[in-house]
Amino acid sequence: MPLAVRRIAHATPDYDTMVALRRAILRTPLGLDFTADQLTAEAGDVHLAAFAGDELIGTVVLTPYKEATFKLRQMAVADSHRGRAVGTQLLMAAEHTARGEGATRILLAARVTARDFYARHGYEVEGEAYIEVTLPHVTMSKVLKSSDAA
Numbered sequence: 694m695p696l697a698v699r700r701i702a703h704a705t706p707d708y709d710t711m712v713a714l715r716r717a718i719l720r721t722p723l724g725l726d727f728t729a730d731q732l733t734a735e736a737g738d739v740h741l742a743a744f745a746g747d748e749l750i751g752t753v754v755l756t757p758y759k760e761a762t763f764k765l766r767q768m769a770v771a772d773s774h775r776g777r778a779v780g781t782q783l784l785m786a787a788e789h790t791a792r793g794e795g796a797t798r799i800l801l802a803a804r805v806t807a808r809d810f811y812a813r814h815g816y817e818v819e820g821e822a823y824i825e826v827t828l829p830h831v832t833m834s835k836v837l838k839s840s841d842a843a
């Protein structure tokens with residue numbers, strides 16, 4: 694099934710499907726959920742979704758931060774589609790989109806379990822591990838090359 698990564702507008706049916714996948718992978722297993730305020734605050738974010746045919750199988754969100762930096766959040770791939778480079782393609786699409794929006798750097802809070810995934814794609818750890826949403830995380834960042842531009 695060919696993979697496509699598309700930009701999704703906030704508060705649309707596809708956005709709701711993204712939130713459902715994010716919730717199932719990143720929040721429900723921790724006994725947590727998004728608040729209405731958190732989702733409302735995402736109106737200015739860039740939402741990218743991976744599709745296998747009509748099925749939405751992966752998500753990533755970019756939040757404008759500061760000094761030409763985007764925060765990359767909510768990277769999640771449906772269990773049954775992992776290990777087939779969907780995450781890699783979402784990450785590349787996010788970097789391409791961020792560069793196209795004028796960003797030169799991406800910052801993220803990586804679950805320690807996903808640290809090697811980001812490291813393989815050029816992200817470097819900054820500082821010590823800390824706890825977020827009950828799990829150990831590390832801050833990671835990457836300077837984007839101009840060849841990543843849209």
Ligand SMILES: CC(C)(COP(=O)(O)OP(=O)(O)OC[C@H]1O[C@@H](n2cnc3c(N)ncnc32)[C@H](O)[C@@H]1OP(=O)(O)O)[C@@H](O)C(=O)NCCC(=O)NCCS
Nearest residue numbers: 768769770774775776777778779780781802803804807810
């Ligand atoms: C982290 C996550 C997004 C990665 O998504 P993914 O689609 O599995 O990522 P990729 O397939 O691009 O790469 C992951 C692995 O598959 C391998 N891989 C890449 N392309 C592959 C291919 N064509 N065939 C087989 N394996 C492949 C990679 O070497 C990598 O190996 P690793 O497991 O040692 O890291 C996914 O595992 C996930 O959703 N995890 C749960 C939520 C989470 O932790 N999110 C990150 C929060 S910071």
